[in-house]
Amino acid sequence: MKSAAIAPGDVTRYGLGLAAPLALVFAVFFIAPLAQLFYLSLHNDAVATVWGLGQYVKFLTDPFSLSVLGATLLLGAEVTLLCLVLGYPIAWLHQRAGHWLQTVIILIVLLPLLTSVVVRTFAWIVILGRQGIINSTLQSLGLISTPLRMLYTQGGLVVALAQVQMPLMVLPLITAIGRIDTNLADASASLGAGHWRTFFRVILPLSMPGIIAGCTLTYAAAITAFITQSLVGGGQMLFMPMYLYQQASTLQNWPFAAAISIIFLVAVLAIVALFSTLGRRARINGDAT
Amino acid sequence: MMIDRRRLLTSALTLGAMHAFPGLSYADARPLVFATFTGSWEEAHKAVLVPAFRKASGDAPVVLDPMLSVDQIAKVNAAKSNPPIDVMLHDPGPALVAIGQDLVEPFPVENSAYYKDLIPEAQDPNGPAPFFQVVGLTYNPDTVKTPPTSWADLWNPDYKGRVGITNLNSTLGTGWLVEVARMHGGSEANVDAGFKALEALKPNLAAVAANPGALATLYQQGQIDISPGNFNAIQILKARGVPVEFVAPKEGAIAFKTTIHIVKNSPNKELAFKLIEAALSPEVQTTLTEPPYLIVPTNAKVAMTGEIAKVLAKDTDELKKKFVFQDWKTINQQRASWIEKFNRDIKI
Structure with a gap:
């Protein structure tokens, strides 16, 4: 493994040159607007004439704004956890399955990506609604007398987001788990480890890169999923994307909206950094044992 | 900038040509850009308002660029001296923002054939309301x-x-x-x-x-x-x-009034005025009261029929009695x- 890591050193040099067009696009269409956003956020008044850190102070000293940020980060954590718990077995099954079944699993995982997020989200409205599939099934079975409220609740939103973002979790997991040599599990078993021990000491640490990548993608997608959040979560559950939209669009308070975006960005970057640190530590621990 | 003979010559030629053929600079100019709303608004405007405008303006080129009010304001704000939009459409809240930020050209009321026919609530010199x-x-x-x-x-x-x-x-x-x-x-x-x-x-x-x-x-x-x-x-x-x-x-x-505005510094003010006139005209408003559009008219000369008459009002008097303006x-x-x-x- 070590030698493989050093050898591609030469290749990256060419890679950088080839990445130049993309880097340019990135600089012009991402870095520059981001700088502009930051510049805008450093103004105290809505028409951006007075310089100052007022918008940041306003956000960071307002318990309500902080609670919106907290709720958004928590929502992301819930969705990511649910995706991981549901997605890992699928990825694991994919590695163990025969060729035909593997194709089916990949197809099922990819299928949602072929429909737009709006369509997937609307499907959840149909499923969770008062006369939706779940409520009418439960009612016809006589399990409930009045419909449960699932649409426009946190639980409903987490489930819908988890389904919508599931491919982002499962695909990296499939790649990572697929790379694990199946002989390792046999080796572990022959050395006397049980199924659980083998899983926790061998398979799980080796699949950590996939878990980290999947969690990062799912997390970022879940907390920024404006469409799903507003359609399944409704107008009274406020998360950062809607808060931002409200300030920018309805209230025309662009500097505050810009400050919200920057704070949101920093918070998300911090979480992503935390993920990768945890991942690295887990890998180091895995190597050490 | 280096001024050489060739550059000087091209500049002189261009300037001369523009003087000789004033239409030339318009060839560069863009068509009239009307920022309507998305969805059924766009459909209605494409099907009814644009053809009426073309007829009234001798087939002047017009482009519908549907977007939210906030985006209209942002785009115009970003290029105030040379706005990319000529006609804006706004709900009452954003309309006041646009007027407050000095993005709106006063509507030439005295030149308008239809302005005086609008019910008083729809008359606004900063931009009349063609629809409710x-x-x-x-x-x-x-x-x-x-x-x-x-x-x-x-x-x-x-x-x-x-x-x-x-x-x-x-x-x-x-x-x-x-x-x-x-x-x-x-x-x-x-x-x-x-x-x-x-x-x-x-x-x-x-x-x-x-x-x-x-x-x-x-x-x-x-x-x-x-x-x-x-x-x-x-x-x-x-x-x-x-x-x-x-x-x-x-x-x-x-x-709610949906108001229509000429954008300040628009290079197409004449055409913008013509488009708004078309929107205020009884012909366009009458067509828009019919299914599938069922848009409530603001021109008092437009008769209300069908579903609008059934559930809202039969004429302007009843409309004024049954509507609340805020x-x-x-x-x-x-x-x-x-x-x-x-x-x-x-x-x-």
Whole structure:
């Protein structure tokens, strides 16, 4: 493994040159607007004439704004956890399955990506609604007398987001788990480890890169999923994307909206950094044992 | 910049040519850009307003560029001296913002053939209103057997867990809150009574939708059975076979002006004026009152027929009696703090 890591050193040099067009696009269409956003956020008044850190102070000293940020980060954590718990077995099954079944699993995982997020989200409205599939099934079975409220609740939103973002979790997991040599599990078993021990000491640490990548993608997608959040979560559950939209669009308070975006960005970057640190530590621990 | 012979010659030639053929500089100019709204607005304008404008302007090129009010304001703001849009369309809130930011050219009232025919509420020298949007009560006739007659019916305990509203991001949500406040002694300047009433509405609330579009679709799922709703949004659902009816409450249906504005520094002011004239004309407005558009006219000479006459008003006099107009200048002053209060307090 070590030698493989050093050898591609030469290749990256060419890679950088080839990445130049993309880097340019990135600089012009991402870095520059981001700088502009930051510049805008450093103004105290809505028409951006007075310089100052007022918008940041306003956000960071307002318990309500902080609670919106907290709720958004928590929502992301819930969705990511649910995706991981549901997605890992699928990825694991994919590695163990025969060729035909593997194709089916990949197809099922990819299928949602072929429909737009709006369509997937609307499907959840149909499923969770008062006369939706779940409520009418439960009612016809006589399990409930009045419909449960699932649409426009946190639980409903987490489930819908988890389904919508599931491919982002499962695909990296499939790649990572697929790379694990199946002989390792046999080796572990022959050395006397049980199924659980083998899983926790061998398979799980080796699949950590996939878990980290999947969690990062799912997390970022879940907390920024404006469409799903507003359609399944409704107008009274406020998360950062809607808060931002409200300030920018309805209230025309662009500097505050810009400050919200920057704070949101920093918070998300911090979480992503935390993920990768945890991942690295887990890998180091895995190597050490 | 280096000035050499060749460059000098081209510049001189260009300047001379532009002088000799003034039409040449217009060849570079872009077509008239009309920023309408997306969805049914765009459809209606493409099918009715644009052909009428072409006829009136001798086939002048026009482009529809549908976008939200906020985007219109942003785009014009970003290039005030050479705006990429010539005609803007706005709800009452954003219209005041655009006027406040000096993005709007006064409408040449004295040149207009139709301005004087508009009902007084639709006349505004900063940009007249060619259409009204009307908000009233919407209900599912399959489940709500007695048609509601008042906003107060939303508080009826029979509708526990079946009422839908939108948050205050939308004109609809904000306007409705003002009406509720008014019912309880409040006004555009003070909606505390409205918030108190919202508190009492909580047991009935099944949904606080993120926007009016999302609210309307909840009828399809049976998630809600009664709500405030936009007349035109409901007509679209009704046409698709969704069981939904619109009724003007006895307190009066809320009418929002949709105003149309010439953008300041527009290079196409003449054409912009012609487009607005077409929008105010009785011909265009009459066509737009017919299905599938059913847009409420502002020109007093337009006869109201069909569904509009049935559920809203037969003529301008009745319209004025049955519609409530709100003072958005006052509303805009406090809207930010209302939205903040709504964010904090309304959790179901």
